[in-house]
Amino acid sequence: MEKITDRQKILIVDDSEMNRAILADMLGGEFDIIEAENGADGIAMMQKHSMDISLVLLDIVMPVMDGFGVLTEMNKYRWIEDIPVIMISAERGSSHIERAFELGITDFISRPFDALIVHRRVVNTILLYAKQKRLAAMVTEQIYEKEQRSSLMIDILSHCVEFRNGESGMHVRNVHILTETLLSALVRKTDRYHVNQTDISVISMASALHDIGKIAIPEEILNKPGKFTPEEFAIMKTHSMVGAEMLENLPSYQNESLVRFAYQICRWHHERWDGRGYPDGLKGDEIPISAQIVAMADVYDALTSERVYKPPFSHEQAVSMIVGGECGQFNPLVLECLKECEDEIREELTGNGEQRRSQREIQNVARELHKHKELNASERTLELLEHERMKYSFFASLTKEIQFEYTITPPTLVLNSWGSEKLDLPEALLDPYQSAEALAIIDSDVQARLADALHSTTPGNPVVQCDCKLNIQGEERWHRIVARASWSSEEPPRYTGCIGKAMDIHNSRLELESLERQASHDALTGLVNRAYAQKRIIERLEDRPAGRYAMAILDLDYFKSANDTYGHMFGDEVLKFLAERLRHSIRGGDIAARVGGDEFLIFLEYKDDLESAIEGIYSRVNGGVYKDFTISVSMGVASNQEAGSEYDGLFRCADQALYVVKHSGNKGRYNYYHKENAIDTATSAVSPIDAEGGEESK
Secondary structure, three states: OOOOOOOOEEEEEOOOHHHHHHHHHHHOOOOEEEEEOOHHHHHHHHHHOOOOEEEEEEOOOOOOOOHHHHHHHHHHOOHHHOOOEEEEEOOOOHHHHHHHHHOOOOEEEEOOOOHHHHHHHHHHHHHHHHHHHHHHHHHHHHHHHHHHHHHHHHHHHHHHHHHHOOOOOHHHHHHHHHHHHHHHHHHHHOOOOOOOHHHHHHHHHHHHHOOHHHHHOOHHHHOOOOOOOHHHHHHHHOHHHHHHHHHHOOOOOOOOHHHHHHHHHHHHOOOOOOOOOOOOOOOHHHOOHHHHHHHHHHHHHHHHOOEOOEOOOOHHHHHHHHHOOEOEOOOHHHHHHHHHOHHHHHHHHOOOOHHHHHHHHHHHHHHHHOOOOOOOOOHHHHHHHHHHHHHHHHHHOOOOOEEEEEEEOOEEEEEOHHHHHHHOOOOEEEOHHHOHHHHHHOOHHHHHHHHHHHHOOEOOEOEEEEEEEEEEOOEEEEEEEEEEEEEOOOOOOOEEEEEEEEEEOHHHHHHHHHHHHHHHEOOOOOOEEHHHHHHHHHHHHHHOOOOOEEEEEEEEOOHHHHHHHHOHHHHHHHHHHHHHHHHOOOOOOOEEEEEEOOEEEEEEEOOOOHHHHHHHHHHHHOOOEEOOEEOOEEEEEEEHHHHOOOHHHHHHHHHHHHHHHHOOOOOOOEEEOOHHHOOOOOOOOOOOOOOOOHHHHO
């Protein structure tokens, strides 16, 4: 009898703790057992252990989600193809059993349990699926090796051609990558050309043969460093027809799509959109899309690579030349694709596109496997393998923090053990957006902000960062969430979830906030300082230049006598008292700042009645008593109607209006700046402007 050599993992989904314990006792000596007490938890556990569950023992009647609900979900996400299910229930009605088999169960065991029957059926089911998986793995390996050998043979043949041309084969590789990238972008953009994923793979492979006809071109012409003579160019142009004839004269394989696309590419990859190419002068969509794409890929790589007759151009120069028509006219749609995937092209050609190429190879293998209906290996299985490889590679670069994985189908949050304990959440949580436990830790607004950022990523730029507060064990602490979006390998790519971590940055965040506040606020009064106020005012003036603004500069009268009489500590308390009155005298959008010493600044926006606004502020600030010291304030006011909409002008004019009050001998007043009465404060000790406050000074 065949034995199971490695310990397999069995998931028991049953709401009865006793039933789970009985089954675990029966099977625990030979298998690793994990348990779920209802269908929803069972789905979450399958999501977490999707790669290593060998069998599910499933009850029918359970709270939250019953066994039929679990089977429905497993069918929805095609897990039933990879994970066998044995239904265990006291329900013996034929309708229940029939429905369970229709939903994909492998076997049915009724309660009460017979230990021998349970063990035998479990072992038989696992062995059956193990054989099937081994067969699928063998076929997968054979298909993969076949694809690799086919690609290798074409590369060798095309490299032989390129060797004569002194290009070391990199041109073949680059054209292949560019063809695949541009075709994928075109498929995302339009369905006009009816190109599918199989076509993209075959056309990209066939692109390696685009210059096979050069094998017939004399080497002295092929590698000539200077410009061709008309006769030499005429000979050089024959390579497209020679390559097409070589393929056309193959004794067999004429019906193969690879040969058909290779013929189109060889013959017409020098045709141009406006009909000025060769050999047949085709124009527009008379040129097969395979040849159009390879033509652009060929030109781009020729421009960006060193040749015997020229140095390489930069990516930007090459794109500019192609778009500008310096290399002939191309399909406007294909030009748009070139511009839209510039970043992807750079990444692919510099060797950073290995992961995406690996995913595409897996997808090709999956398509081949689907032709073998007798096998259970689905594309989902292969995608999960690639996802696991990417996930652990990503986590390996991270420190041990709260690590998580989120999938949207089904909506499941999976935490690492450390994070689960830290957050007091289960390791697998179904539908976290609706979970009161999760919302108590991270509120819905932050969840929405993070979700929007992840959905806005691209496969080429998938990482996002978000600073937010998490409520952990009753304490709000700042955390930095770094997450990597997962995208499917289909075209167009589909967002499937994310992986990431949350780092505690509470102390560093508080330190940063403290430093930022120190840089922007006056340490004594808590008001913003002059530099920060200046920055804010300039921004306001630039954002809304048509607004009506006023600046007021205030000076605390008799402050020196307060210091001399009561001491500097008392003087500091007076300044803080005045600052608090200022803070409560302005509106939310106004700015109050300490300029320095006993001088303060107010900046406000008004509609029509500046006088009432200033009168209200002044009446609330002036007067009042701090202990035995009466607060008296002098103030100068300038509006942008009189002083212009530049910060320096407003400050200078408000200061000049204050100067008039201070040197008039009548302190405890406020005064407006008017252009017609402006003075030079550097030379005048007494102002001709009426220094009285109230209506007379206005």
